[in-house]
Structures are given as C-alpha cells and as structure tokens.
Amino acid sequence: MGSHTSIGGRSLSRRWVLGAGATTLLTTGLSACGSSGGSGSGDGTLTAFVYGDDAVKVQQAAVDRFNKSAAAKKAGGKIKLERIPGSDYSPKLRTAMGSPSAPDVFFNWGGGSIKPYVEADKLIDLTDIIENDEVLKKGFLPSVLAAGDLKGRHYGVPMRGMQPVILFYNKSVFTEHKLTPPTTWDQLLDINAKLKRAGITPFALGGSDIWPELMWLEYLVDRLGGPEVFRRIQDGDAEGWGDPAVLKAAEMVRDLVDDGAFGSKFTSVSYVNGGAPAVFAKGKAAMHLMGSWEYSTQLGKFPDFAKKDLGWAPFPKIEGGTGDARNVVGNPTNYWSVNTRVRNKDAAIAFLKECASREYAKDLVANGDVPTTSNAALLLGDAPNPEYARFQYQMVEEAPAFTLSWDQALGDELGTKMHTEISKLFAGKASPSRFVAACKGLK
Numbered sequence: 001m002g003s004h005t006s007i008g009g010r011s012l013s014r015r016w017v018l019g020a021g022a023t024t025l026l027t028t029g030l031s032a033c034g035s036s037g038g039s040g041s042g043d044g045t046l047t048a049f050v051y052g053d054d055a056v057k058v059q060q061a062a063v064d065r066f067n068k069s070a071a072a073k074k075a076g077g078k079i080k081l082e083r084i085p086g087s088d089y090s091p092k093l094r095t096a097m098g099s100p101s102a103p104d105v106f107f108n109w110g111g112g113s114i115k116p117y118v119e120a121d122k123l124i125d126l127t128d129i130i131e132n133d134e135v136l137k138k139g140f141l142p143s144v145l146a147a148g149d150l151k152g153r154h155y156g157v158p159m160r161g162m163q164p165v166i167l168f169y170n171k172s173v174f175t176e177h178k179l180t181p182p183t184t185w186d187q188l189l190d191i192n193a194k195l196k197r198a199g200i201t202p203f204a205l206g207g208s209d210i211w212p213e214l215m216w217l218e219y220l221v222d223r224l225g226g227p228e229v230f231r232r233i234q235d236g237d238a239e240g241w242g243d244p245a246v247l248k249a250a251e252m253v254r255d256l257v258d259d260g261a262f263g264s265k266f267t268s269v270s271y272v273n274g275g276a277p278a279v280f281a282k283g284k285a286a287m288h289l290m291g292s293w294e295y296s297t298q299l300g301k302f303p304d305f306a307k308k309d310l311g312w313a314p315f316p317k318i319e320g321g322t323g324d325a326r327n328v329v330g331n332p333t334n335y336w337s338v339n340t341r342v343r344n345k346d347a348a349i350a351f352l353k354e355c356a357s358r359e360y361a362k363d364l365v366a367n368g369d370v371p372t373t374s375n376a377a378l379l380l381g382d383a384p385n386p387e388y389a390r391f392q393y394q395m396v397e398e399a400p401a402f403t404l405s406w407d408q409a410l411g412d413e414l415g416t417k418m419h420t421e422i423s424k425l426f427a428g429k430a431s432p433s434r435f436v437a438a439c440k441g442l443k
Contacts, residue, residue, distance in 0.1 A: 046343065097117060111147075113411065127154045139353070162371075163292045165292075166289075203288065212271050215289050220249035223315070225322055281302035365382050368383070
C-alpha cells in the first residue's frame with residue numbers, strides 16, 4: 001500500500017479527475033459508429049478502458065482474477081485492461097467511442113459524463129440486468145448505485161471508493177470553546193457566533209476554486225427540498241432552478257457570507273494549493289466542509305493535526321426542510337459502463353460482478369478507499385483509519401440519496417457556467433434572486 005501522502009495526493013487529484021473527466025467528454029460531439037461490432041480481439045477478449053492513476057492496480061487485480069475464473073470460462077471471454085493516462089482519458093475515450101476500436105467496457109463518472117453516450121444509444125441500459133441478478137442487485141449500496149443514473153436508469157456499476165462531502169472540525173478548538181458539532185442549522189449559527197466572538201473564523205473555504213462553494217449549495221438545497229430538486233435540473237428541466245429550495249439556499253449562503261462565516265478573504269483562498277487546508281489545520285478556522293479526501297490531504301500536509309485534532313460529522317439538518325438529514329452529496333464513486341456494441345455481453349456482465357466481490361473490496365480498502373459494496377463494513381478494520389472509514393461507510397449506507405456533485409452531473413459546459421454564477425453569489429456580485437434567474441437561463 002502506498003503512503004498516506006500518496007493516498008492524499010490521489011484523492012485530491014480525483015476531485016479534479018471527476019471535473020476534468022466530464023470536461024472534454026461533452027465539449028465535442030460524438031462521431032458516428034464506425035462498425036457494428038465491439039473492439040474485442042478475435043480470441044474473445046474484451047477491452048476495458050480505465051483511468052490510469054495509481055489506484056488502477058485494484059482494477060488490474062480484478063481483471064487477473066476474472067480471467068482465471070470459472071465465470072470467464074463459462075461466458076467464453078476474458079478482459080484486457082487498457083490504462084489511459086489521466087489527462088488523455090476523456091479525449092481518447094470520446095474518439096474511440098466513435099470508431100471501430102471502441103472499448104467494450106469503460107470507466108466513467110456517471111451522470112453528465114455519460115449523457116452524450118446514452119443519447120447516442122452507445123450504452124447498455126443495465127437496469128433490468130441489475131434487478132434480475134442477485135449479485136449486482138444486492139452487491140452495492142443503493143444510494144451509490146442510483147447516484148450515477150440518468151433519468152432513473154442504471155448505466156453503470158460502481159467500481160471505486162466513495163467520496164462524500166463531510167463537515168470536518170478542529171477538535172482542539174471545539175474543546176477549548178466548549179463546543180460540539182452541530183446537528184441542526186440553528187446550532188451551526190450559534191457556534192458561528194461564539195467562534196467569531198473568540199476571533200476565530202467559523203469555516204475555511206477555498207473560494208477561488210469555486211467548487212468548494214458549490215458543496216454548500218448542494219447540501220442546503222438537499223436539506224431544504226430533498227434530492228428531487230436537483231434531479232429535476234439534472235434531467236434537463238431548467239425551470240427546476242426556480243424551486244423555492246434553491247432561492248432559500250442562496251439566501252442562506254448570502255447570510256453566511258455577510259455574517260463572516262468564511263472570513264473576509266475566502267474568495268482569494270484556494271483549496272488546491274493548500275491554502276484552505278492550512279487555515280483549518282492551524283486553527284484559524286474551526287470547521288471545513290469538504291470531500292472525504294480532506295482526511296488524506298491533512299495527513300499528507302499536517303499529519304499531527306490529522307491524527308490528533310481532525311474531527312468529522314454529517315451536515316446538519318435544517319428545521320422545516322423536507323430533505324432527509326441522512327442524505328449525502330459529493331462524488332459517490334466511479335462506474336463501469338458497457339458499450340451497446342460489446343462482442344460478448346455475458347462476459348462483460350460477469351466481469352461487472354467482480355466489483356461486488358470481497359476480494360475487490362479488500363483491495364480497495366488496502367488502497368485507502370472506502371468501498372461502495374454492501375459487504376464492505378466487515379473489512380474496514382484494515383483501513384488506514386478504521387474509525388474514519390466506518391463513519392464514511394455508515395453515513396453513505398444509511399443515506400436514502402447520494403447526490404452527485406452538480407457540476408459533474410450537469411457536464412462541463414453547463415457546470416462551468418453554473419460555477420460562474422455561484423462565484424458571483426458568494427462574492428456578493430449577484431443577489432440570490434439574480435442567481436436563480438441566471439441559472440434558469442443556463443444553456
């Protein structure tokens with residue numbers, strides 16, 4: 001297993017992988033199919049494209065196991081893994097999917113990242129296959145399986161670890177000021193007031209990157225109106241931005257900003273260059289709303305803080321909101337999807353089942369990931385930090401819904417435009433009502 005530092009670097013890069021993955025995918029139209037067959041070789045071997053980071057060893061081990069298995073023999077096919085460097089992944093996939101050399105199976109991010117392929121009828125709808133197969137139906141946490149959907153249909157099977165957004169807090173600051181993590185919004189506001197009186201910024205925020213700001217809107221909208229609000233937007237109904245929960249969330253954001261919850265310079269602070277994690281670790285800010293990779297990031301940059309003073313809690317519930325307080329937002333996982341032109345569908349589906357196996361989950365845990373499989377709970381004692389891994393897993397396991405990060409769900413073009421509007425809202429350059437109007441006009 002790699003060092004904690006490398007795990008942290010990988011996790012951080014993966015937030016960008018997820019963003020960048022959809023980027024080139026959606027900016028260029030898909031060319032027509034080049035042939036009626038898949039890309040597998042004449043000996044029954046299917047090709048699987050995978051994102052070539054350091055976590056790919058988990059997928060390579062799975063391929064090696066599958067190719068020796070009775071399931072592969074019965075299906076009459078094997079898998080050949082094609083690792084593609086991160087920066088090249090999306091353009092190579094897009095080009096390949098419009099050619100005779102298209103992969104039979106490929107790694108993706110769900111949501112907006114696969115929308116062009118679904119619309120071009122290039123992906124197998126796996127909904128009925130999963131429903132009628134005990135291994136696939138019961139093998140994964142339901143909220144994660146559903147998070148990569150398009151219009152309620154499954155086009156992918158989870159194949160990497162989970163990355164929920166979590167409310168992190170500085171234990172020593174909380175102890176010194178006799179605070180406990182907030183479970184309600186009113187408690188959060190009360191904590192903010194106490195911290196400001198003590199001269200401590202309540203929340204670190206890497207506002208110059210914008211996507212950390214998005215996390216606030218994602219949770220607020222979910223807590224206020226439930227996952228259906230954004231699901232409507234994701235499915236292409238721009239009027240969904242007019243839901244009262246979106247306006248109320250934008251107003252709550254402005255109240256936080258105006259109240260000094262993020263300090264006065266958050267728009268010039270970056271997460272990517274380590275600014276926001278440092279503000280948090282050094283006690284200048286007491287809390288940080290961030291993806292689960294924050295633990296690994298802090299372990300790499302400020303190991304003493306990570307081991308002694310880093311605490312974690314769910315995002316609080318909002319009184320009067322209709323969203324379930326157990327819901328989660330963030331990056332559920334990555335997915336395998338199957339090309340409609342696959343040469344051996346039975347072999348492809350048999351390979352997908354490997355992702356639900358105990359061996360696969362154990363490899364993910366050893367790599368510092370928290371698997372999205374229903375069998376993972378018993379394996380987390382071997383995680384780098386078992387307590388933290390169990391917290392994440394339980395939070396996602398109990399979540400009725402896990403909403404994919406909005407920018408990734410919408411795809412690059414709309415996601416980038418939405419980022420611009422979010423930046424204006426947080427910076428005070430657009431009112432909540434202007435924010436809503438601008439988002440309704442996004443195309």
